[in-house]
Amino acid sequence: MNVIVCVKQIPDPALPGELDPSTNTLKRDGKLILDESDSYGVEMALQLVNTAGDGSVTLVSMAPNDEVSGLRTALAMGAEKAVLVSDLALAGADALTTAKVLAGAIGRAGDFDLVIAGTESSDGYTGTVPEQIAEVLGLPSVGFAKTITVDGGTVKVDRQTEAGYDEVTCTLPAVVSVTAGVVEPRYPSFKGIMAAKGKPVDTVTAADLGIEAVSWAQQITSVDDAPAREAGEVIEDDGETFNKIVEFLDGLKVI
Amino acid sequence: MTLNNIWVFAQADGDTASTATLELLSKANTLGGSVTAFVAGSAGGAAAAFADHGAAKIYETGDLAGSLPGPAVSSAMQAVISGGDAPDVIMFPQNYEGRDVMARLSVKLDRTVLTNSTDITVDGDSVRVQTPIFGGSKLVNSTFTGERPFLAAFRPKSFEAAGGAGAAGEVVSAAAGELGATGGATVTAVHVEETSGPKLDEAAVVVGGGRGLGDAEKYDMIETLAKLLKGAPGASRAIVDAGWVPYSYQVGQTGKVVKPTVYIAAGISGATQHMVGMKGSKNIIAINKDKEAR
Ligand SMILES: Cc1cc2nc3c(=O)[nH]c(=O)nc-3n(C[C@H](O)[C@H](O)[C@H](O)COP(=O)(O)OP(=O)(O)OC[C@H]3O[C@@H](n4cnc5c(N)ncnc54)[C@H](O)[C@@H]3O)c2cc1C
Ligand SMILES: Cc1cc2nc3c(=O)[nH]c(=O)nc-3n(C[C@H](O)[C@H](O)[C@H](O)COP(=O)(O)OP(=O)(O)OC[C@H]3O[C@@H](n4cnc5c(N)ncnc54)[C@H](O)[C@@H]3O)c2cc1C
Numbered sequence: 001m002n003v004i005v006c007v008k009q010i011p012d013p014a015l016p017g018e019l020d021p022s023t024n025t026l027k028r029d030g031k032l033i034l035d036e037s038d039s040y041g042v043e044m045a046l047q048l049v050n051t052a053g054d055g056s057v058t059l060v061s062m063a064p065n066d067e068v069s070g071l072r073t074a075l076a077m078g079a080e081k082a083v084l085v086s087d088l089a090l091a092g093a094d095a096l097t098t099a100k101v102l103a104g105a106i107g108r109a110g111d112f113d114l115v116i117a118g119t120e121s122s123d124g125y126t127g128t129v130p131e132q133i134a135e136v137l138g139l140p141s142v143g144f145a146k147t148i149t150v151d152g153g154t155v156k157v158d159r160q161t162e163a164g165y166d167e168v169t170c171t172l173p174a175v176v177s178v179t180a181g182v183v184e185p186r187y188p189s190f191k192g193i194m195a196a197k198g199k200p201v202d203t204v205t206a207a208d209l210g211i212e213a214v215s216w217a218q219q220i221t222s223v224d225d226a227p228a229r230e231a232g233e234v235i236e237d238d239g240e241t242f243n244k245i246v247e248f249l250d251g252l253k254v255i
Numbered sequence: 256m257t258l259n260n261i262w263v264f265a266q267a268d269g270d271t272a273s274t275a276t277l278e279l280l281s282k283a284n285t286l287g288g289s290v291t292a293f294v295a296g297s298a299g300g301a302a303a304a305f306a307d308h309g310a311a312k313i314y315e316t317g318d319l320a321g322s323l324p325g326p327a328v329s330s331a332m333q334a335v336i337s338g339g340d341a342p343d344v345i346m347f348p349q350n351y352e353g354r355d356v357m358a359r360l361s362v363k364l365d366r367t368v369l370t371n372s373t374d375i376t377v378d379g380d381s382v383r384v385q386t387p388i389f390g391g392s393k394l395v396n397s398t399f400t401g402e403r404p405f406l407a408a409f410r411p412k413s414f415e416a417a418g419g420a421g422a423a424g425e426v427v428s429a430a431a432g433e434l435g436a437t438g439g440a441t442v443t444a445v446h447v448e449e450t451s452g453p454k455l456d457e458a459a460v461v462v463g464g465g466r467g468l469g470d471a472e473k474y475d476m477i478e479t480l481a482k483l484l485k486g487a488p489g490a491s492r493a494i495v496d497a498g499w500v501p502y503s504y505q506v507g508q509t510g511k512v513v514k515p516t517v518y519i520a521a522g523i524s525g526a527t528q529h530m531v532g533m534k535g536s537k538n539i540i541a542i543n544k545d546k547e548a549r
Contacts, residue, residue, distance in 0.1 A: 217401025
């Protein structure tokens with residue numbers, strides 16, 4: 001059972017995001033970390049390979065400046081190797097270009113039974129990349145998985161829906177995107193962190209993947225400040241504040 | 256050239272049109288072109304509502320026989336487009352099915368996608384969408400620069416649903432082509448979580464609970480209060496992930512968008528991803544031990 005996991009390396013979401021004033025795209029020149037949304041996919045892949053008893057987990061990522069910090073975190077969790085696409089020409093790429101590039105990287109990563117991605121990334125959250133990768137590769141896909149079990153040539157997925165969940169059966173190979181909370185990601189052990197330093201990362205450009213001209217048909221024309229909401233009133237609870245809430249709700253005629 | 260032909264990816268639950276679809280049709284109907292609803296499955300009794308909200312034509316794929324809509328509907332759309340009925344813009348709801356269909360179609364047609372938008376404007380030849388980022392503190396304006404059709408996805412509740420359009424709503428069948436391996440996923444069972452009271456995204460009062468409640472049992476207080484106020488209980492993702500309540504309770508970027516008269520947030524920190532799901536509420540009451548919670 002070989003599983004490929006798409007892992008995005010993103011600016012630390014705990015820090016305030018910043019736009020590049022010349023392009024209006026998100027600044028990605030600082031240190032990048034493993035998107036937490038993808039740590040679930042890495043854990044899921046490790047568990048599936050472990051259950052199968054053979055195979056390996058390979059990572060694919062597209063990130064600027066040969067960034068490997070996030071990949072090292074996922075390698076330290078137990079993934080075996082990685083393909084990293086790093087290319088100045090891809091700065092500011094749209095989701096479709098990203099999907100084409102990742103599909104190329106998946107092709108380079110070797111034979112696989114399953115590709116796992118996050119349902120949406122923390123920084124761009126278009127939520128389209130996994131399904132686009134599947135279409136580029138001509139594969140079926142199931143989004144929003146909250147459980148995954150592999151059974152011979154098929155994968156069974158409980159797919160979250162707006163009203164509950166669906167049970168879905170899908171032929172392999174396939175692309176499955178997972179939600180947060182699908183599994184509890186492990187913390188890399190000290191041994192894992194040391195081992196990760198020596199694991200292979202195959203760093204390539206778009207041209208190495210046979211992707212020549214890259215361009216995208218969208219342009220950010222301007223960025224406005226949103227109208228600010230008025231600051232609210234702060235009331236410290238003196239044990240009687242519920243009366244004020246009741247009064248407020250009464251004023252709004254909801255009680 | 257203005258917009259002559261606008262498509263909306265349309266959804267219905269049995270004979271009931273989805274609210275998100277009606278919102279998009281209503282907006283499309285103000286953009287100046289003719290409006291088409293493209294239905295995953297059969298339009299059935301929902302056709303009347305689609306027409307009432309502006310759909311002059313309704314394409315329906317027919318029963319999808321358990322296959323997920325992404326490959327099937329995008330294939331049907333591609334077939335109609337190559338048959339000569341080519342839209343200028345296709346509007347999708349930013350929900351599971353909407354984005355799966357849009358993603359597949361974007362590859363088939365080699366078109367970029369603009370997502371998570373809350374507005375669309377047509378200005379001569381250019382089509383611009385607006386997208387809130389950084390928890391809604393900034394609004395990004397983007398235009399499509401390539402060939403049509405333009406593919407755009409909008410967050411629920413971005414537009415008002417307005418009936419009374421009295422459009423023809425002519426139903427035309429549009430079958431999917433051969434899906435090959437891409438059609439390998441089949442739904443074998445559907446589970447719907449039972450809820451009583453008003454729907455979360457339609458309730459006038461929403462009481463949201465977060466990690467600050469302390470533990471899962473405390474969520475009973477949220478349910479009780481919601482019931483007393485004839486509202487719906489909601490939740491932050493933190494407690495959905497922790498398994499306290501089902502995903503269908505989640506408010507936010509990856510959950511439901513709510514716009515009630517009153518939103519009561521109990522023990523919720525107000526992370527940007529939560530805020531995008533409830534900042535349209537008319538009044539917000541936050542109960543928190545941290546004065547600085549947003
Ligand atoms: C605020 C903001 C809004 C944006 N809006 C749009 C938009 O509307 N349309 C558009 O085309 N682009 C948009 N972008 C650009 C978009 O984020 C990038 O194209 C990005 O490379 C891929 O999209 P995503 O992160 O949205 O992917 P998603 O589809 O949200 O990601 C889902 C999963 O795909 C995998 N994945 C995604 N990117 C990578 C990667 N680089 N390496 C490895 N795995 C990856 C991960 O497993 C991830 O969890 C936006 C960017 C920002 C910062
Ligand atoms: C890609 C992505 C998508 C996401 N989508 C969503 C989404 O759709 N919806 C969503 O909600 N989140 C979403 N999140 C998660 C979000 O970033 C936050 O992690 C989450 O909203 C936090 O939930 P919380 O407020 O319950 O918990 P916390 O942030 O832990 O906040 C708990 C709050 O309770 C308060 N508190 C503690 N004790 C008490 C007490 N005794 N009395 C009163 N107050 C108390 C604390 O002061 C704090 O403000 C997403 C994240 C990512 C990366």
